[in-house]
Amino acid sequence: MNIPVNHLVSRNGKYYFRCRLPQNGYSALSPAEIKISLRTSDQKIAISACKLLTDRLNSLVKTGAVRTMTLNEIRRILIEEYATGYIEDYARQLADYGPICPKTRKQGLAGALNIMAHYEQELNSGNPSGKQCAEATLRDVPHTGSDINLMAQEWTLMQIFLARVQYDRIAGKRFPTEYSQTLYDEIMSGNYRSAAEIREAETVLTLGELVKRYLAEKNASWGISMQSLAKAALDTLMEYFDAETDVKAVKHQNLLDYRDNVVLKLPPGRNTNPKYQGLPLMELLAKHKGKTLARKTVNLQMAQIRGFFIWCFKHEYVHRNPAEDLQLDLRHKANTERLPYSQKELQKIFENLREDRLRNWRSYKLWIPLIALYSGARMNEICQLQVDNIFTVGGIPSFEITDEGDETASVKTESSKRIVPVHPVLLQLGFLNYVLERRKEKRSRTKEVPRLWPMLKYKEGHGYAHDFSKSYRNFNKRYVTQDSKKVFHSFRHNFTDNLKQQGVQESMIAELVGHSIKSMTFARYGKEYNPEIRLENIMKLDYKIDMFEILGKMPLEDEIIAGQVEQLPKR
DNA sequence: AACCAAGTAAGCGTGATGGA
DNA sequence: TCCATCACGCTTACTTGGTT
Known part of the structure; x- marks a missing residue:
């Protein structure tokens, strides 16, 4: 007699266990069928293995442990059990009651949001009603x-989602007829917004309000220069868009228009020049012809706007940042950079700075440009020097550029702190004479370390360079060049360019002018160059001008210089 | 001289990119 | 895929230019 054995199949002489899984409607994504090789050709072994497997599978199916349900399956059950009825009931109810009056609408909206908030709270506290x-x-x-x-x-x-549907219907955003495929798909996709999100989406956040919050938050960490930069850019923005504008209404295209038709056409000095005082933005634009803001400045302004919208995005005030990609391409970059002085211009500068030529000659008016040319230091770095910032290191007279031990001094960056050898030309011109004179004064007067240039006074926020800056600017314009790219800072370019020409390594130049070195190799393994090597490299400077002839001076004898060096403090 | 705004230089962090 | 490098954006400090 034949005893049928369920789920046993044979193929090519091998036996397999094969069983269809129960279709209770919840296995949509799971395999509908299991097939296992019994690894035998022996029918007896196969039959007993098959019975064992059948028993095992049945028990698993009974307890449900065979697999967990898929998310979609759970959602489908929920839709069928709860959502459909709910939605259709509500649609019917709305239809019965007809149009809702404003007050009811308002109550209904608030009620829906409350329901949402209630379930959101449940979500965070173990879903008691959900479990039931x-x-x-x-x-x-x-x-x-x-x-x-x-x-x-x-x-x-x-439940949260359904409350939202209700909310949308009361607000008139959804067509309140019946349960639809759209709703089904929305629930299946798990696309539920929280009450907070919906509330937030309904709130109109004005540009003015957010700018205020943004600046208040950022100003805590920003420096003054950043504060004014951001404020100026955003104020102008609000003037164009109006402070009452909904931030979400500001789109990328609007900002492009703003950049191209407003910022790019603004004159420089709009807030300072009395010509433009009190003139509304659009009126000014209509009137103004001629010079407009530099593209670089436009980019800086757009960067502020981008920063603001990034902040808005992070705080979810906007769904996307409309201020991406607003930077202008600065192709003519070289135009905006400062240029080194030409050989002729250098000559002109120092000829006119001679004691016997310049009206109101002061020693600092000559020494500071000289030092700039032969040390590459920045204007303020030179102007703020104290007499103690000049000393010998390993016998080599050097400048120290630092802000340490001096409340009023400042350096641009940490890497700006450095020690630069005094170039022999300066020594031969008698720079140490001047320094030693100033040092004598120290002993006779106050305890405070005197400045190298006592006539340059400190200005809060401007350092020591302010007065000199002005006088040099006038000098430069009058005697040297009208070219706005050739200014005091040009000396620094002369210095670095010349060293480059002489084949001095970039890392050495960086160290002398106080730049940080980007290359990892140097940053990690590089040590500072020792003073002799620095001097050796700085002596490679060759501006192809005879400074002694230009200034009408004889170089000091080496022995005299050596004697002066002896008198300097040592490190 | 004081002040303000425009403009430039520089560092740092981050995302994109491209090769091993 | 991982890692190093590059490019770019953001922020800050400094310089310059102009007005009152």
């Missing part, structure tokens, strides 16, 4: 503990 529903729903379906939890969570999320 899940247990009831899954009573006759094989399931596991995690299925219950998952379903409870989905149930609560769905």
Whole structure:
């Protein structure tokens, strides 16, 4: 007699266990069929193995442990059990009552948001009502503990979603007829917004209000220069868009228009030049012809605007940043950079700075440009020098550029702190004479270390360079060049360019002028060059001019210089 | 001289990119 | 895929130019 053995199949002489899984409607994404090789050709072994497997599978199916339900499956059950009825009921109800009066609408909207908030709270506290529903729903379906939890969570999320649907319908954003495929798809995709998100989306946040918050928040960490930069850019923006504008209404295209039709056409000095005082933005633009803001400045302004919108995006005040990609391409970069002085211009400068030529000659008016040319230092770095900042290191007289031990001194960056050898030309011109004179004064007067240039006074926020800056600017314009790219800072370019020409290594130049070195190799393994090597390199400077002839001076004898060096403090 | 705004130089962090 | 490098954006400090 034949005893049928379920789920046993044979193929090519081998036996397999094959079983279709129960289709209770919750296995959409799971395999519908299991096939296992029994690894035998022996029918007897195969039959007993097959019976064992069948028993095992049945028990697994009974407890539901065979697999957990998929998320979509849980959602589908929920839609069928709860959502459909709810949505259709509500649509019917609305239809019965007809149009809603404004007050009812307002109450209804608030109610829907409250429901959302309630379930959101449940979501965070174990889903008590969700669990009840899940247990009831899954009573006759094989399931596991995690299925219950998952379903409870989905149930609560769905309640939030349904409240949102209700909200939308009361607000007139959804067509309140019946349950639709769209709603089904929305629930299936798990696309639920929180009450907070909806509330937030409904709130109109004005440009003015957000700019105020942004500046208040950022000003705490920003320096003054950044504060004014951002404020100026955003003030102009608000003048164009109006402070009452909804931030979300500002789109990329609007900002492009703003950049191209407003910022690019503004005259420089709009807030300072009395010509433009009190003139509304659009009026000014209509009137103004001639010079406009540099493209670089336009970019700087747009960068402020971008910063603001990035902040808005991070705080979810806008859904996307409309201020991306607003930077102008600065192709003519070289135009905006400062240029070194030409050989002729250098000559002109120092001829006119001679004691016997310049009206109101002061020693600093000559020494500071000389030092700039032969040390590459910045204007303020030279102007703020104290007499103690000049000393010998390993016998080599050097400048120290630092802000240490001096409240009023400042350096641009940490890497600006450095020690630069005094170039022999300066020594031969008698620079140490001047320094030693100033040092004598120290002993006779106050305890405070005197400045190298006592006539340059400190200005809060401007350092010591302010007065000199002005006088040099006038001098430069009058005697040297009208070229706005050739200014005091040009000496620094002369210095670096010349060293480059002489084949001095970039890392050496960087160290002498106080730039940080980008290359990792140097940053990690490089040590500072020793004073002799620095001097050796700085002596390679060759401006192809005879400074002694230009200034009408004889170089000091080496022995005299050596004697002066002896008198300097040592490090 | 004081002040303000425009403009330039520089560092740092980060995302994109491209090769091993 | 990982890692190093590059390019770019953001922020700051400094310089310059102009007005009152």
